[in-house]
Amino acid sequence: MLPFLLRRIVIALPTIVLISVFVFAMQKLLPGDPLLVLAGEERDPETLAFLREKYRLNDPIWMQYLAWIRNALQGDLGISLRTNQPVTELMAQKLPVTIQLAIMSMIFALVIGIPAGILSAVKKGTTTDYIANIVALSGLSIPNFWLGIMLILLVSVKWQLLPASGYVPLSEDFGQSIRTMLMPSFVLGTALAATLMRHTRSSMLSVLSTDYVRTARAKGLTERIVILKHALRNALTPIVTLTALLFGELVAGAVLTEQIFTIPGFGKLIVDAVFNRDYAVVQGIVLVTAVGFIFMNLFADAMYYVLNPRLKGQ
């Protein structure tokens, strides 16, 4: 398994380099001068010139890139033009927030999506199947921001059950932290649950029609054991990959969800940074997210390996 993973890591490296070049170039192509945003309402030409020099905005773009990548390799991603905080420090503050949101959303997605998928595969063509499908499709098609605002108005303003928005660190107040995160992770989780449900359903359906399932049934095993022990295990293999890939979608979805619920995570950081042309922050986040995504894929490959004994021989 080790050589397999090593090979994967080596393949991932050029991808990371390409992403870093791409992000850097994209930013410079964006219209809008970061310093005009930075200078505020009154723009003092002298200060503008100084800042341009300080942040090396006068250098040719390839020199800027080399300087950035050199520092990045040493763990220095520059400082935020807006708050003067080091980018690494900003990300260290935000990462646990987004990870918590991602994990809680994933739990919602898995707990809703997989059982619903199994159920609708087993009860194919019945009312249960149709209801599960309608619910799943609604989850996919209701926009995050709408669902989010409706939940806030209902759960927080009307019933006053959960905090309307914001974030409390787990270390500060565990219960309150979970309570604050419930609505956003539900909103994010339901959209993913729908995708998971559809895939689980089709994967289950194809497994259920295989010979070995018929054999298992013929042996007189109970339906419960046939489905959960024999069919599900094989049906889940593609779902594992999908789940890992969905983490990418989670980060993307977090951008909107964090904006609505005012959660100070990666998504909010990157949106604000793009609008403020805070180059260093955008580059830092995209790089870290890309690396994270690649590692999620590696993890999925490794899981495949564990779940599918046939691969062990290779």
Add this chain to the structure above:
Amino acid sequence: MSHLKTAMITALLSTSMLGVAPAMAKDLRIALQSDADVLDPDQSRTFVGRIVYASMCDKLVDITPDLEIIPQLATSWSTSDDGTIITMQLREGVVFHDGTPFNAQAVAANIERSQTMDESRRKSELKSIDTTKVTGEYEIELHLTGADATLMAQLADRAGMMISPTAASAAGADFGLNPVCSGAFSFTERVAQDKIVLSKFPDYWNADAINFDSVTFLPIPDTTVRLANLQSGDIDMLERLAATDLTQANSDNSIIVDSAVSLGYQAITLNINNGEKGDNPWGNDKRLRQALSYAIDREALNQVVFDGAFAPGNQSFPSTSPWYNTELPLEPANIDKAKALLTEAGYPDGIALEVQVPNSTEPLAVMQVVQAMAAQAGIDISLTSKEFATLLSDQSAGDYYASQIGWSGRVDPDGNNHPFVTTDGGINDSKFSDPKMDALLNAARVAPSIGERKALYDEATALMLDELPRVFLYHVNWLWAYNKNIKGFTPYPDGMIRLEGVTWEE
């Protein structure tokens, strides 16, 4: 018996605590529309940053709601006859949050930092100060390069905020990561985009007027979510309630809404002479700009887009300002006049105008209404919506014909005009240039009395309304919404939240 007694005493005590004395140990939670930038008064540039400073950093002078300059850290001041020397007496017994004493030396160090630090955004505001002279422990002289009527108003804002010289010299440009001022609350913690926490400073010179143990500022950009947080009790106060949420907020008994007309304005800035695009009919012929102005029904605009919550406007100051030229009041739309002007200018069949607009809801709605109004006069407005940073750089580079943009406003009338319409003005993106305008606005900067200044601004306003490099539309009303338990809040036209004398009474 003794149990009963204790219970009774406790009950009595707790009622008296609740009823009479303002409840202490209260953390005030205030929602801001966006996150502040760097918390260094010399480097920062955002409006919300100034709201945080209002609790954290005292200034040499402050303003009243009627824009008069009043003492804060400077207790009195006098100006020499030629206007070039300002002598200030400073408050005694004031200390910064790190224990450094506040005195004339500290003021001198602060002014020097604002003027010379490379990263400083305050240079132009303090340009008129040539040197400072410490003439006593609590007395300082500001020697100016020439009379400057605008300086005191500058000292009532970020340029007059005093930071600890000890902390400033130790931290340099990184001061904003851990700011040390002398205001009512000291900096405790900041999590970018999440919160800024300040704690009551026990040694504050006016500590008796402060009734909160801490203040937490929470950036919540979405207006609906901001209001929802207030209604659910997660926050105590919010700034910039959306005009369209006013009805909802007013119908909630637990919420109080206060407002004040802002110092700023919203306008359409036209490209008069900035680059190639400045050479267009709209830039070349003031009659077209006048026609546009006549076509707009500002009262209706305010009703349609903002439910009447803002103040329609035709000058750089709102009509509530002491600087407003009352001889040129707001006029209703006059489509016939607009058409006549177009014909006179040689466009009897109408003319097109491309206006760039920031891509957010309010400016777009405003311009769509203006578009419909202008169409009645035969002006065919097309809107190009741009993300704000792009709009700004296009405007500054002259790559535009007209731009819907606003200005947050300044206490001194100079700030709403001089940078925009004088030939060398720092934000003159129209590149409007008129020797008469320059002369008037430059004279208003040095005129010794308020009466003389007013006369000059009246004349300048008349000229502006004739030339119209900016077609004024309306003035935003600052809207604060807060929990009914908050007592003693005073709305200010600068949009700040001042917590002196504000209490929490349940």
